[in-house]
Amino acid sequence: MAECGRRALPPLGEDLNKRLTEIENGLSKPVAPERIASAAKEVENELSAWAGRAVDHHSESEREMQEIISALAKAAESVSARDEKYSKEISGMSGSLRGIAAMNDLGAIRRSIIESAAALKTCVEKMAEESRQSVAELTSQVKEYQDRLEASEKLSTTDPLTELANRRAFESHLESRIRAGKTFGLIMIDLNDFKKINDRHGHLAGDDLLRQFANELRAQFTVADVVARWGGDEFAVLIAGDLEQAKERADRIRRWALGEYKISVCEGKEIRTTLTASMGTVEWTGSENGCALLARADALVYRTKKVSRPV
Numbered sequence: 001m002a003e004c005g006r007r008a009l010p011p012l013g014e015d016l017n018k019r020l021t022e023i024e025n026g027l028s029k030p031v032a033p034e035r036i037a038s039a040a041k042e043v044e045n046e047l048s049a050w051a052g053r054a055v056d057h058h059s060e061s062e063r064e065m066q067e068i069i070s071a072l073a074k075a076a077e078s079v080s081a082r083d084e085k086y087s088k089e090i091s092g093m094s095g096s097l098r099g100i101a102a103m104n105d106l107g108a109i110r111r112s113i114i115e116s117a118a119a120l121k122t123c124v125e126k127m128a129e130e131s132r133q134s135v136a137e138l139t140s141q142v143k144e145y146q147d148r149l150e151a152s153e154k155l156s157t158t159d160p161l162t163e164l165a166n167r168r169a170f171e172s173h174l175e176s177r178i179r180a181g182k183t184f185g186l187i188m189i190d191l192n193d194f195k196k197i198n199d200r201h202g203h204l205a206g207d208d209l210l211r212q213f214a215n216e217l218r219a220q221f222t223v224a225d226v227v228a229r230w231g232g233d234e235f236a237v238l239i240a241g242d243l244e245q246a247k248e249r250a251d252r253i254r255r256w257a258l259g260e261y262k263i264s265v266c267e268g269k270e271i272r273t274t275l276t277a278s279m280g281t282v283e284w285t286g287s288e289n290g291c292a293l294l295a296r297a298d299a300l301v302y303r304t305k306k307v308s309r310p311v
Helices: 002-008 010-025 033-082 084-101 106-157 167-180 194-201 203-219 243-257 290-308
Strands: 185-191 226-231 234-239 259-264 270-275 277-283
Touching: 106 167, 167 226, 167 234, 167 290, 185 243, 185 290, 194 203, 203 226, 203 234, 203 243, 203 259, 203 270, 234 243, 243 277, 277 290
Parallel strands: none
Antiparallel strands: 185 234, 185 277, 226 234, 259 270
């Protein structure tokens, strides 16, 4: 009987086995008839008590099962409310779960729960997959918009011919350095006799020369400096340093960025030309605005150009 009780209800089987074993150990040989009757009564009492506990245990298990199922039904309804596409499907499962909660047959409850759980799992997996696809599509769209924005910003601040900073970007950097209040230098560069290149060999040759010079000019500076095409054949550079450092950079330009160039002209031909420039190098005073600083540099460029012209 104890073994049967253990198999039928494992949580209470050990207690029944213990009590019946105690009764068995209390019987002596030979056993008096009155002792057998007494033992039989004890066994009957124990079985009756065990049966009561078993009923209580099953009732408690059913109650807990019903509470869990009700909670699952509420959770399913909550998910349904958040996703209209699966509302009908999940609402059906919710109703099924509420029906299960009213059952008394544990076997039927178990089968119904397994079926409902499988259906709910499939539904949730579909929702998760669609969510992943939606997030992936949204991420792709955001990346595309970011790339387009960056390209647009680059176009708005870059000279398309030389790929140096354009005038707009240069002026923005100039104002930023003035607001920062730290010493910096400015170099203005005006290519000499550049118009003759365009007049003699065409604008394509002139563009080729500007591109080549821009590459050589950029190579003389660091990423902390701002190298820009001011307009036409004029260039401007901002450096973090005083007047002496700016003059040193100007000397490097004369040595390495100016001089002989090989440029392409019509019909695939190439010519050699010597490029020179007039430069104005100044240091920010610490109080002047951008216009005043640029005017000082321009004045030096003009003075240098006037001196270099043959009389």
